[in-house]
Amino acid sequence: MTAKERILSRIRTAAVPREDYFRTETPVQPASIDLFCERVADYRAIVHRVSQDEVSATLNRICEGRRCLVAADFEFVIEGAIADAGFTHAELVDFETTITSCAVGIAESGTIVLDAGQGQGRRAITLIPDHHVCIIRADQVVSSLEEGLERVMVTRPLTFISGPSATSDIELVRVEGVHGPRKLEVLVVKA
Amino acid sequence: MKIQLFITCLNDALFPRTGVATTEILERLGHTVEFDPRQTCCGQMHLNSGYTDEALKLAESWLDVFEGAECIVSPSGSCVANVREMFAHMGEWTQTPGLVERAQAMDGKLFELSEFLLKFGGVEELQPYFPHRVTYHPTCHGARALGLSDSPEKLLRLVEGLEFIELDQKWQCCGFGGTFSVKNADTSTAMLEDKCATIWDSEAEYCVAIDNSCLMHIGGGLKKQGKAPKVIHLAEVLASRRPE
Amino acid sequence: MSGGGIRPATSFTSAARETLKNRTLRANLGFATRTICAKRERVVDEIEDWQATRSAGAALKDHALANLEENLLLLEKQVEAAGGTVHWAATAQEAVEIVAKIARSHRISEVVKVKSITSDEIELNDSLKKQGIEAIETDLAELICQLADDSPSHILVPAIHKNREEIRQLFATKLGVEIESSEPHRLAEVARLHLREKFLTAKMAVSGANFAVASTGSIGIVESEGNGRMCLTLPDILVTIMGIEKVLPEWSDVATLMRLLPRSSTAERMNPYTSVWTGVTPGDGPQEFHLILLDNGRTNVLDDPVGRQTLRCIRCSACLNVCPVYQRVGGHAYGSVYPGPIGAILTPQLLAMADENANTLPFASSMCGACYEACPVKINIPEVLAYLRGKTHKQPVELAAFQVAYWVMSDSRRFSAALRGKRIGASVASMFGLVKGWTDSREMPEVPAESFRDWWRKRDR
Numbered sequence: 001m002t003a004k005e006r007i008l009s010r011i012r013t014a015a016v017p018r019e020d021y022f023r024t025e026t027p028v029q030p031a032s033i034d035l036f037c038e039r040v041a042d043y044r045a046i047v048h049r050v051s052q053d054e055v056s057a058t059l060n061r062i063c064e065g066r067r068c069l070v071a072a073d074f075e076f077v078i079e080g081a082i083a084d085a086g087f088t089h090a091e092l093v094d095f096e097t098t099i100t101s102c103a104v105g106i107a108e109s110g111t112i113v114l115d116a117g118q119g120q121g122r123r124a125i126t127l128i129p130d131h132h133v134c135i136i137r138a139d140q141v142v143s144s145l146e147e148g149l150e151r152v153m154v155t156r157p158l159t160f161i162s163g164p165s166a167t168s169d170i171e172l173v174r175v176e177g178v179h180g181p182r183k184l185e186v187l188v189v190k191a
Numbered sequence: 192m193k194i195q196l197f198i199t200c201l202n203d204a205l206f207p208r209t210g211v212a213t214t215e216i217l218e219r220l221g222h223t224v225e226f227d228p229r230q231t232c233c234g235q236m237h238l239n240s241g242y243t244d245e246a247l248k249l250a251e252s253w254l255d256v257f258e259g260a261e262c263i264v265s266p267s268g269s270c271v272a273n274v275r276e277m278f279a280h281m282g283e284w285t286q287t288p289g290l291v292e293r294a295q296a297m298d299g300k301l302f303e304l305s306e307f308l309l310k311f312g313g314v315e316e317l318q319p320y321f322p323h324r325v326t327y328h329p330t331c332h333g334a335r336a337l338g339l340s341d342s343p344e345k346l347l348r349l350v351e352g353l354e355f356i357e358l359d360q361k362w363q364c365c366g367f368g369g370t371f372s373v374k375n376a377d378t379s380t381a382m383l384e385d386k387c388a389t390i391w392d393s394e395a396e397y398c399v400a401i402d403n404s405c406l407m408h409i410g411g412g413l414k415k416q417g418k419a420p421k422v423i424h425l426a427e428v429l430a431s432r433r434p435e
Numbered sequence: 436m437s438g439g440g441i442r443p444a445t446s447f448t449s450a451a452r453e454t455l456k457n458r459t460l461r462a463n464l465g466f467a468t469r470t471i472c473a474k475r476e477r478v479v480d481e482i483e484d485w486q487a488t489r490s491a492g493a494a495l496k497d498h499a500l501a502n503l504e505e506n507l508l509l510l511e512k513q514v515e516a517a518g519g520t521v522h523w524a525a526t527a528q529e530a531v532e533i534v535a536k537i538a539r540s541h542r543i544s545e546v547v548k549v550k551s552i553t554s555d556e557i558e559l560n561d562s563l564k565k566q567g568i569e570a571i572e573t574d575l576a577e578l579i580c581q582l583a584d585d586s587p588s589h590i591l592v593p594a595i596h597k598n599r600e601e602i603r604q605l606f607a608t609k610l611g612v613e614i615e616s617s618e619p620h621r622l623a624e625v626a627r628l629h630l631r632e633k634f635l636t637a638k639m640a641v642s643g644a645n646f647a648v649a650s651t652g653s654i655g656i657v658e659s660e661g662n663g664r665m666c667l668t669l670p671d672i673l674v675t676i677m678g679i680e681k682v683l684p685e686w687s688d689v690a691t692l693m694r695l696l697p698r699s700s701t702a703e704r705m706n707p708y709t710s711v712w713t714g715v716t717p718g719d720g721p722q723e724f725h726l727i728l729l730d731n732g733r734t735n736v737l738d739d740p741v742g743r744q745t746l747r748c749i750r751c752s753a754c755l756n757v758c759p760v761y762q763r764v765g766g767h768a769y770g771s772v773y774p775g776p777i778g779a780i781l782t783p784q785l786l787a788m789a790d791e792n793a794n795t796l797p798f799a800s801s802m803c804g805a806c807y808e809a810c811p812v813k814i815n816i817p818e819v820l821a822y823l824r825g826k827t828h829k830q831p832v833e834l835a836a837f838q839v840a841y842w843v844m845s846d847s848r849r850f851s852a853a854l855r856g857k858r859i860g861a862s863v864a865s866m867f868g869l870v871k872g873w874t875d876s877r878e879m880p881e882v883p884a885e886s887f888r889d890w891w892r893k894r895d896r
């Protein structure tokens with residue numbers, strides 16, 4: 001018997017009784033942008049609330065004097081920012097900041113989710129540079145985890161981000177920044 | 192109310208004072224107290240030590256004795272929890288016909304003493320008097336398994352002359368755990384030391400609880416360390432009266 | 436070694452006797468666990484109906500386990516459809532062999548690892564080493580343990596037993612870097628620089644999994660530091676070892692899990708990073724993905740109607756933090772990569788209740804119930820402990836004592852007789868086991884002049 005057959009036959013022998021199981025429908029609730037911003041900021045990420053007109057100026061200001069990377073299909077124009085041209089990992093090390101959009105924001109937990117969609121690029125570009133700036137439109141913010149999961153493309157690579165990288169491994173003291181970006185800024189664009 | 196007293200084997204043998212106090216409280220509240228001498232042990236000690244077959248038989252005899260009673264009160268959170276929770280579990284484990292139903296039929300009939308007093312009231316009328324500094328240790332089975340949390344403290348606050356001191360780290364187990372205190376004596380002792388230290392730091396004269404098993408352990412630890420605070424069961428505090 | 440396996444080398448009692456002597460450990464642990472418990476309460480209180488959320492978690496896991504075969508087969512199908520390869524490993528050895536074979540086929544002698552207790556369970560690092568393959572731990576705490584040649588003592592914070600100064604010295608000697616301060620952020624920086632190089636050059640990564648979704652073939656890893664993302668994104672080859680009980684049926688089920696897990700583990704609303712991937716994605720991340728589905732005793736657990744709730748465990752470690760026994764003896768006393776209350780029930784069951792040392796673990800509890808109260812998937816740990824105690828062999832002396840006690844207690848006349856007059860002292864001592872272990876640290880209670888039943892009988896007359 002193969003390992004697979006052995007395992008499956010043992011599962012069958014265990015004959016765990018099945019019971020009815022119902023998933024509760026979570027009602028769609030209007031998301032609170034305030035709560036989202038508050039919870040993102042709780043993780044010591046920097047939150048900017050801007051209007052559509054202010055986006056470019058704000059991004060330019062954040063990126064000034066920094067070597068900036070954006071996804072190839074990023075929708076805003078930033079002076080001096082370089083679009084991802086399939087750089088090697090070693091080359092990515094030379095970028096200080098990456099700017100992306102995201103798929104959804106979850107107010108309940110203060111989480112942004114990247115799903116490799118428009119303006120987000122491949123995972124490595126938001127990982128290697130030490131500073132990640134993420135833009136989210138107010139209408140991308142949902143209230144619950146359930147709603148958030150519904151909005152992403154599950155079969156693409158997903159990254160759920162709740163604040164900058166952190167560890168509490170030494171005496172349970174929280175330290176921001178170990179391997180992932182040590183600085184996270186989130187631009188929330190008003191509707 | 193007609194109340195059948197579930198004294199528990201440990202109280203019967205070692206802490207009759209608690210049983211006497213419980214009887215007195217219930218009678219002064221106007222209840223009729225009965226004691227069925229066929230009762231022995233609910234089987235907790237056997238169950239806890241891994242003697243499931245023996246525990247099961249003791250559980251069944253316990254039900255034989257108490258099933259007919261309309262109301263049962265016991266001065267032990269731990270033993271009540273054993274009946275309420277573990278009887279049904281044992282029934283499920285061993286597929287013993289009827290045991291789960293028999294155990295569930297005790298719901299609403301069997302009470303730990305403080306639970307009974309809080310539910311039916313009347314403690315003020317007893318005019319308890321205990322002019323001492325007192326702290327309260329919420330024993331685990333009472334606080335968690337019975338869900339009493341620290342509610343028995345409310346009863347202590349009704350006692351005249353009593354100065355109540357909240358115990359630091361009160362939710363920490365004292366380390367008794369029945370067979371655990373013998374089998375893993377070193378670990379049990381480490382837990383006991385910490386509990387004794389908080390009691391000592393509270394500067395209370397008495398540490399009160401609703402379980403004499405834990406109190407026997409804590410009291411034994413305090414005495415061994417030559418520390419002053421004494422232990423006393425809640426029933427004995429509530430039964431105390433101002434001297435005539 | 437940073438592995439460890441699940442077979443305790445001694446009984447819990449004697450291992451605990453040793454670890455209890457270490458006062459520094461007890462102080463570190465006491466501080467750490469108290470801090471995390473207080474934080475946990477705050478984020479749990481924020482949830483409107485935490486009890487209902489726990490029940491939902493328990494029901495979800497039960498449902499997933501009741502349909503385990505279908506879930507695993509669907510998972511396999513979906514992972515393969517997305518370009519991954521699925522392997523099945525009935526034992527630890529089989530799993531290790533699969534990993535080694537993948538490494539060998541690519542001539543790889545160094546792999547980076549994301550913290551995974553499952554890999555520690557199968558002693559992956561040691562076994563790979565014997566085959567000339569170096570496994571480098573990238574989680575800060577695991578790195579600390581690996582450098583110290585020490586085993587993890589906590590599921591979530593494996594180096595909880597080490598303080599900052601110990602870590603500074605360790606980094607200084609093992610990594611050869613002068614570190615002027617033992618501030619945690621400085622130490623983290625040292626680890627960052629040390630591992631950066633490894634991440635950028637590693638060809639192969641090995642990870643565990645926090646969950647898998649059968650319907651989509653997606654795998655998820657929950658972490659804080661970003662080392663997980665590094666391992667899951669930068670190398671060319673990714674091998675994930677997952678216990679078969681981790682599979683969930685649907686993508687939406689992940690919401691329930693994610694509401695419970697970070698709060699119960701790191702006491703946060705959400706952990707910094709959760710990565711989810713499905714097979715391979717051209718142009719993004721590893722282009723070769725292997726999923727190893729591991730049994731290694733889990734089907735023993737599944738086979739027991741009472742014990743099977745143990746498989747609901749999401750490895751959050753809340754039960755460790757609240758456990759008064761764990762707080763004092765620390766993780767090493769449990770002799771297995773699974774410490775604390777979950778270890779006390781999981782380890783002996785994985786070993787089919789056939790390992791004498793592991794069978795002492797269910798007795799490592801005062802039955803205080805704090806673990807059950809904290810467990811996000813409502814595993815009734817005290818119930819399982821009591822149940823498993825019944826499945827262990829008893830020492831003849833003890834057995835005899837309990838049989839005598841039973842003989843007395845099973846008959847009210849015998850019981851009454853035992854409590855009469857002067858006999859109380861001796862019979863009580865033997866009945867309640869108040870023997871040497873007891874009187875070492877506690878005085879015996881005073882024996883009353885008469886039992887309650889004797890008092891009652893006189894009063895009745």
Ligand code: SF4
Pocket residue numbers: 699747748749750751752753754755777806809810811812813814
């Ligand atoms: S048993 Fe429960 S509390 Fe303990 S680690 Fe598992 S899920 Fe968490």
